[in-house]
Amino acid sequence: MSEPSRLYQAILEGNAKDALAITQQALAEGANALELVNGHMIPAMDEVGRRFENEDYFVPELLLSARAMKAALDLIRPQLASSGAQPAGRVVIGTVKGDLHDIGKNLVASMLEGGGFEVHDLGADVPPEKFIEAVRTTGADIVALSALLTVTMPAMRTTIEALSQAGLRDRIKVMVGGAPVTDQYAREIGADGYSENASAAVALARRLMAARTAA
Amino acid sequence: MSTYTCELAVSNPDELVFGSAPKPVRCGFDMEIGAGTVFPEVNFTLPAMEISDATWGEVVGHYEEMARNVLKRAVSLQAPGIVLEFELLPPMTERPEWGAEITALLRRHLAAAYEKSGLKSALRVTPTDIRDQGKPPLLRTGEAWEKLKRSFELCIAAGADIVSIESVGGKEVHDLGLMYGDLRSIVFALGCLAPRDMAWLWDHISAMCAEAGGRTVPGGDTACGFANTAMQLAHQKMLPEVLAAVVRAMSAARSLVAFEHGAVGPSKDCAYEGPILKAITGCPISMEGKSAACAHFSPLGNIAAAMCDLWSNESVQNVRLLSGNAPEAYAELLSYDCRLMNVAARNGQSKLLRDWLTESDEWLSPQAAILSAPAAWEIAEAIVNAGDGYQRCLAAGHAAAGILRRAVDEGRLRLPAKELLWLERIEAGLREMPSAETGLWDEMLEKHAGVFEPSSYGWPHFDLGH
Numbered sequence A: 001m002s003e004p005s006r007l008y009q010a011i012l013e014g015n016a017k018d019a020l021a022i023t024q025q026a027l028a029e030g031a032n033a034l035e036l037v038n039g040h041m042i043p044a045m046d047e048v049g050r051r052f053e054n055e056d057y058f059v060p061e062l063l064l065s066a067r068a069m070k071a072a073l074d075l076i077r078p079q080l081a082s083s084g085a086q087p088a089g090r091v092v093i094g095t096v097k098g099d100l101h102d103i104g105k106n107l108v109a110s111m112l113e114g115g116g117f118e119v120h121d122l123g124a125d126v127p128p129e130k131f132i133e134a135v136r137t138t139g140a141d142i143v144a145l146s147a148l149l150t151v152t153m154p155a156m157r158t159t160i161e162a163l164s165q166a167g168l169r170d171r172i173k174v175m176v177g178g179a180p181v182t183d184q185y186a187r188e189i190g191a192d193g194y195s196e197n198a199s200a201a202v203a204l205a206r207r208l209m210a211a212r213t214a215a
Numbered sequence B: 001m002s003t004y005t006c007e008l009a010v011s012n013p014d015e016l017v018f019g020s021a022p023k024p025v026r027c028g029f030d031m032e033i034g035a036g037t038v039f040p041e042v043n044f045t046l047p048a049m050e051i052s053d054a055t056w057g058e059v060v061g062h063y064e065e066m067a068r069n070v071l072k073r074a075v076s077l078q079a080p081g082i083v084l085e086f087e088l089l090p091p092m093t094e095r096p097e098w099g100a101e102i103t104a105l106l107r108r109h110l111a112a113a114y115e116k117s118g119l120k121s122a123l124r125v126t127p128t129d130i131r132d133q134g135k136p137p138l139l140r141t142g143e144a145w146e147k148l149k150r151s152f153e154l155c156i157a158a159g160a161d162i163v164s165i166e167s168v169g170g171k172e173v174h175d176l177g178l179m180y181g182d183l184r185s186i187v188f189a190l191g192c193l194a195p196r197d198m199a200w201l202w203d204h205i206s207a208m209c210a211e212a213g214g215r216t217v218p219g220g221d222t223a224c225g226f227a228n229t230a231m232q233l234a235h236q237k238m239l240p241e242v243l244a245a246v247v248r249a250m251s252a253a254r255s256l257v258a259f260e261h262g263a264v265g266p267s268k269d270c271a272y273e274g275p276i277l278k279a280i281t282g283c284p285i286s287m288e289g290k291s292a293a294c295a296h297f298s299p300l301g302n303i304a305a306a307m308c309d310l311w312s313n314e315s316v317q318n319v320r321l322l323s324g325n326a327p328e329a330y331a332e333l334l335s336y337d338c339r340l341m342n343v344a345a346r347n348g349q350s351k352l353l354r355d356w357l358t359e360s361d362e363w364l365s366p367q368a369a370i371l372s373a374p375a376a377w378e379i380a381e382a383i384v385n386a387g388d389g390y391q392r393c394l395a396a397g398h399a400a401a402g403i404l405r406r407a408v409d410e411g412r413l414r415l416p417a418k419e420l421l422w423l424e425r426i427e428a429g430l431r432e433m434p435s436a437e438t439g440l441w442d443e444m445l446e447k448h449a450g451v452f453e454p455s456s457y458g459w460p461h462f463d464l465g466h
Helices: A003-012 A016-028 A033-053 A059-082 A103-114 A128-138 A154-165 A183-188 A198-214 B056-076 B090-094 B096-117 B142-158 B171-179 B183-211 B224-235 B241-260 B274-281 B326-346 B350-359 B373-384 B389-409 B417-432 B438-447
Strands: A090-095 A118-121 A142-146 A173-177 B020-027 B031-035 B039-045 B082-087 B121-126 B162-165 B217-221 B286-288 B310-312
Touching: A003 A016, A003 A033, A003 A059, A016 A033, A016 A059, A033 A059, A033 A103, A033 A198, A059 A103, A059 A198, A059 B171, A090 A103, A090 A128, A103 A118, A103 A142, A103 A198, A103 B171, A118 A128, A128 A142, A128 A154, A142 A154, A142 A198, A154 A173, A173 A198, B031 B121, B039 B056, B039 B326, B056 B082, B056 B096, B056 B326, B082 B096, B090 B096, B090 B142, B096 B121, B096 B142, B142 B162, B142 B183, B162 B183, B171 B183, B171 B224, B183 B217, B183 B224, B183 B241, B183 B389, B183 B417, B183 B438, B217 B241, B224 B241, B241 B274, B241 B373, B241 B389, B241 B417, B274 B286, B274 B373, B310 B326, B326 B350, B373 B389, B389 B417
Parallel strands: A090 A118, A090 A142, A142 A173, B039 B082, B039 B310, B082 B121, B121 B162, B162 B217, B286 B310
Antiparallel strands: B020 B031
């Protein structure tokens, strides 16, 4: 098995130490950074996502893989930057104001990172103005909002309205999720997409990026 | 302070049964909980809406309506008594006066129902533990703690009969432990951090109850943010069920600390670890199972009722159903469940019904398998025979893993291969844990630097046995 193929396997098995060592060696031997990412790392995370969707993997397996991916990616990032390669998209993510729950949001953030997105995690209990500021400073393509409480769901609408009032709504896509949130609610509040779980959130983010590019 | 050592309050599993606890609790309007009768505990909340100055009138209207409807149903069904639980929503703890206003409102309704219809009742009030706002959370100082403390004081003054909390100390580390399946972090959170926060917190809560004259009962805590998080993630196939089961058992060592620092029961409804606590302390417990499907799903629908003293619905929104509003409907559902249990008790058949409730769930889920009376008793015994919080937590984990292993080996519990793999990982992980917490602190301080604030747990001002 070639070294880059072992990178795929190391990420699949959530072995950050191996993923890092293999990447280091591959780069030293002159491997193309973008090829490592697109040819091995992202396919590995896609397979991780598939196994998670099929209920073959639990969250710990998924997150350990994402951690291995991130370790390798951090090593590659300087080469990617110098070659002008872009992330799959830039995402600002947070749990909305008044809501302290962040497990689901953290999962989505990890999965998005594993999927090649640049993620800016604002944490929990995030007021609309912080989302606005983050969109401006990061040049985000997507804002991902999370809520776990029925009484904090309205803060999703408030955040989307604030993004509109700040003149940012047209240049970003908004995706929402969380236990009480539904597809219908997402439409009602003017979000661009809803995801039921973390791995579906990556597919949604990719669709939103494609739609954004096509627009 | 390890109050509960060596001996259990319940001398054998057969004595663990619904409706009866060795140490009943008197509170509220003529209620005696754990003295032979199971009562419904109805917990209700708002529909999806914003809580603000602008909507406060509407919020109050919802609570008026929910209290009126629930108590009307209880009187109509001739319930032997009822407990209402008011779980404050975060803004109501952020602004303690709001929580106190609703507490007073509910208390007025209970007083009126007692006066008019003789309905026995009590009001449980549960302020939201908002201390986890910061990263890392500051648990013993700062605005969030001051507001939480004020919330308890005002709700006690406003007429709470029982106070409880779903405390969050250690959750910041436990969440990460769960997410990464990292047993060392889980044990550290449940066995080292959470007990220290709970000891500190419950000393304050029980002191507040005493200072207010002692009319308000310090009820109990729950590992909701720990074991119920694991249970829900397992339900969504995100975590192994065997891990959720072992976490549940270990969480009992944590929740027990409330009882060593003033709590007397009834324990909080979402503390599914309740039967273990009841075996150790003899205090009455509140439980929820199939009746809580309005709030979340669980594999513990029937078995959760087997040893309860209050039977709860966790939380239901004030939304309209065909029959009436949901809180009223759930008051009826709980009342009928309680009727059945109380008839069984009157006819000397409690144990029979308990065993049916148990058998119907026990081997269908590892989480149920560790909550039968014999399993709860075995875990309880392991806890009281261990030393400090850390060793209790480990002992509970070993006991639960042992129960699961025996059940698998004997063919009673059938687990898919990926669950069996995790059971092996958990067994190995428990074996590899250091025998004392001294062997864990340095590792965790480094691993979770910035995740938890050591001084929130008294560090370094406690003896680690160096």
